[in-house]
Amino acid sequence: MTLGLLSQYVFNGLMLGMIYAMVAVGFTLFFGVLDVIKFSHGDVLMVGAFTGLATYLGLQALGVDSPLVQLLVMTVVAALAMGLLGALIAKYLVLPLRLAPPLNTLLITLMLGSVLREAVRLFYPQGSNPKPFPRLLPADFVSFGAFTLRADSMILLLAGLAAIVAVHLLITRTKLGLAIRAVAQDAETARIMGINFEFIVLLTFAIGSGMAALGGLMNGLYYNEINFGMGLLLGVIGFSAAVIGGLGNIYGAILGGFLFSALQSIGAVALPALFPGTSTAYKDVFAFAVVIIFMAWRPTGLIAEKKSERV
Amino acid sequence: MNLKRSAIVSILGLTLAAAAGMASAKQTVKLVFIGPLTGGVSANGIGGRNSADLAVRLRNQDPKAKYSYELVSYDDECKPNIAVQVATKAAADNSIIAGVTHYCSVTAVATVDTYHKFGLPVVVWGAVLPSITYANKFPEIHRVNGTMINQNDVAAKFMTGLKFKRWVVIHDTTDYGKGHNQYFSEYLKKYGGNIVGTFGVTADQQDFTTELTKAKELKPDVIYFGGLTPLGVRIRSQMEKLGINAVFEGTSGIKSDAFIEGLGNKLAEGSLSFIEGAPWEKLPGGLYFTGKYAQQKYNEAPEAYGPFAFAAANLIMDAIEKVGPNRKKVTAELGNVKDRDSIIGKVTFDDHGQNIVPLITKYVVQDGKWVVWEDSEYGSGKRKLKGQ
Numbered sequence: 001m002t003l004g005l006l007s008q009y010v011f012n013g014l015m016l017g018m019i020y021a022m023v024a025v026g027f028t029l030f031f032g033v034l035d036v037i038k039f040s041h042g043d044v045l046m047v048g049a050f051t052g053l054a055t056y057l058g059l060q061a062l063g064v065d066s067p068l069v070q071l072l073v074m075t076v077v078a079a080l081a082m083g084l085l086g087a088l089i090a091k092y093l094v095l096p097l098r099l100a101p102p103l104n105t106l107l108i109t110l111m112l113g114s115v116l117r118e119a120v121r122l123f124y125p126q127g128s129n130p131k132p133f134p135r136l137l138p139a140d141f142v143s144f145g146a147f148t149l150r151a152d153s154m155i156l157l158l159a160g161l162a163a164i165v166a167v168h169l170l171i172t173r174t175k176l177g178l179a180i181r182a183v184a185q186d187a188e189t190a191r192i193m194g195i196n197f198e199f200i201v202l203l204t205f206a207i208g209s210g211m212a213a214l215g216g217l218m219n220g221l222y223y224n225e226i227n228f229g230m231g232l233l234l235g236v237i238g239f240s241a242a243v244i245g246g247l248g249n250i251y252g253a254i255l256g257g258f259l260f261s262a263l264q265s266i267g268a269v270a271l272p273a274l275f276p277g278t279s280t281a282y283k284d285v286f287a288f289a290v291v292i293i294f295m296a297w298r299p300t301g302l303i304a305e306k307k308s309e310r311v
Numbered sequence: 312m313n314l315k316r317s318a319i320v321s322i323l324g325l326t327l328a329a330a331a332g333m334a335s336a337k338q339t340v341k342l343v344f345i346g347p348l349t350g351g352v353s354a355n356g357i358g359g360r361n362s363a364d365l366a367v368r369l370r371n372q373d374p375k376a377k378y379s380y381e382l383v384s385y386d387d388e389c390k391p392n393i394a395v396q397v398a399t400k401a402a403a404d405n406s407i408i409a410g411v412t413h414y415c416s417v418t419a420v421a422t423v424d425t426y427h428k429f430g431l432p433v434v435v436w437g438a439v440l441p442s443i444t445y446a447n448k449f450p451e452i453h454r455v456n457g458t459m460i461n462q463n464d465v466a467a468k469f470m471t472g473l474k475f476k477r478w479v480v481i482h483d484t485t486d487y488g489k490g491h492n493q494y495f496s497e498y499l500k501k502y503g504g505n506i507v508g509t510f511g512v513t514a515d516q517q518d519f520t521t522e523l524t525k526a527k528e529l530k531p532d533v534i535y536f537g538g539l540t541p542l543g544v545r546i547r548s549q550m551e552k553l554g555i556n557a558v559f560e561g562t563s564g565i566k567s568d569a570f571i572e573g574l575g576n577k578l579a580e581g582s583l584s585f586i587e588g589a590p591w592e593k594l595p596g597g598l599y600f601t602g603k604y605a606q607q608k609y610n611e612a613p614e615a616y617g618p619f620a621f622a623a624a625n626l627i628m629d630a631i632e633k634v635g636p637n638r639k640k641v642t643a644e645l646g647n648v649k650d651r652d653s654i655i656g657k658v659t660f661d662d663h664g665q666n667i668v669p670l671i672t673k674y675v676v677q678d679g680k681w682v683v684w685e686d687s688e689y690g691s692g693k694r695k696l697k698g699q
Contacts, residue, residue, distance in 0.1 A: 012520035130573035268521040279511025
């Protein structure tokens with residue numbers, strides 16, 4: 001394997017890992033603050049991508065054709081809309097079930113995911129077909145032998161990193177973050193200390209869902225194609241990534257995201273090389289099998305949640 | 312006053328009821344349509360449903376028809392387990408006389424036993440796996456479209472004729488994709504092409520960069536894809552991302568407007584597909600079909616296999632008109648179909664119920680449309696495929 005080829009694999013893996021990490025961070029935030037698993041997260045990501053696309057089409061119709069302006073407006077609209085959606089989900093579906101068994105939350109959000117998915121399929125015009133996502137980033141590229149480095153992929157990678165760092169800073173360095181951490185640690189005490197519990201929960205769900213919207217846009221800009229089913233597998237993978245990393249820990253989620261994409265790449269490259277005749281379709285089998293082994297080895301994840309430092 | 316008004320209303324109501332009674336004096340016969348109405352390939356399923364529905368509506372407008380028809384449609388979600396459920400539901404319902412069934416090969420092959428067991432005559436309208444008709448000799452099973460054997464024979468011969476040498480094959484790992492891989496590889500070898508790599512991928516995969524990075528290293532002239540539209544769109548789009556400069560050759564599975572819409576005209580340009588049947592756009596019946604389809608104002612396009620669903624529904628209704636609404640008689644009557652004119656060309660069922668369509672039509676995307684190869688600027692030599 002040449003160096004160029006290897007770099008290409010690594011870069012593909014990084015890009016994929018970044019998208020997974022963004023989904024995983026959402027799962028980890030929700031779990032951290034409320035100990036719930038919100039399974040509609042992947043579908044929120046998909047709705048975010050479609051919101052971005054609809055905004056783009058709207059801007060086109062209004063005659064705005066600067067890619068930069070389009071991109072900024074799309075990002076803002078999608079992130080705000082999904083933030084709002086996330087907060088609504090928290091207020092009307094998750095919080096009322098706070099005292100019910102966790103299984104109920106899991107089920108209700110799983111069903112909500114199906115509702116979102118089918119709603120986009122039915123109500124977005126021709127929603128059952130794959131949709132082209134606009135190319136708004138510069139498509140310049142440099143080739144080093146077998147390695148093609150594209151400007152747009154590079155920008156997306158940096159943007160994803162920036163988003164994750166921003167969330168991290170928000171949680172560790174601001175007063176708001178302190179409140180989120182306080183709620184995560186002990187909701188009752190936080191309430192006694194004068195923190196508006198419901199507001200903080202809604203805000204956390206908004207932040208996580210806004211991240212999902214960014215992930216959806218990244219996905220669209222990277223693959224230039226979105227479809228109503230894209231959130232399903234991304235949700236499962238993002239969740240697995242958050243679990244391997246250690247649910248409730250942001251670093252763990254990031255680590256888990258990159259680890260999962262690395263496992264998939266290794267599965268796709270190494271399996272057929274080791275066992276000739278195996279198809280690359282087994283890469284997911286391989287990756288998920290390793291996740292199972294990880295879970296047996298470290299049930300609390302790679303970076304185990306410390307009770308005092310949740311979120 | 313009130314009494315008078317209500318009297319008028321009741322008289323009006325009675326008249327209407329009488330009129331309706333007269334209109335439905337014909338016996339109503341139920342047909343079933345089964346296809347993927349939700350999920351990734353639902354564009355094709357809904358196109359087929361609309362087309363079968365169109366055939367039924369047109370027949371109901373025909374004053375000479377002996378029966379009035381009603382189309383019941385079920386969703387098989389392109390999943391074998393769901394397909395068996397709905398097939399059983401339809402077959403167990405004695406009021407349903409025959410069916411226009413399945414776009415996905417995996418569902419069509421899973422349900423043949425069910426139809427046979429219950430004695431429900433069906434005409435498959437879109438699935439191309441050979442074993443649907445050829446694995447058994449069930450009199451109930453018929454198919455208007457051809458199999459992937461003919462399709463890949465023509466595809467391999469045609470592409471080697473264009474002097475391409477090296478292929479990478481990507482296929483989904485369902486029976487459908489595996490079948491395409493098998494037959495294409497066989498025929499390509501026969502015609503002297505060289506397959507340098509084969510990749511099986513799952514049917515709902517999103518990211519193909521790893522497979523394509525590997526494929527790029529193998530320097531293919533052509534990437535052959537055996538699978539359906541959603542995956543086709545993703546693979547073609549990601550080929551561009553990785554700077555792979557090869558022709559994208561698909562199968563009948565990507566011949567849909569959704570493929571071009573999903574990629575945009577520029578990326579779709581020069582993609583190839585092969586599909587059984589005459590180029591129906593050119594047949595007089597085809598124009599009739601598109602005209603009537605447009606009149607009904609369906610929200611979705613008929614897609615590639617809509618005409619087949621239309622033809623299948625018509626064959627069934629022809630049989631019912633002739634022998635009456637009886638499953639056994641309809642089965643026997645469908646077995647006799649020979650040289651029957653339809654919008655997809657002549658239809659003849661062999662002893663397995665398979666339509667023997669000698670013709671495969673080659674399509675290429677040109678300026679955002681699927682154009683018959685011979686009529687395209689690629690066919691005339693004005694434009695060139697990549698690497699030609």
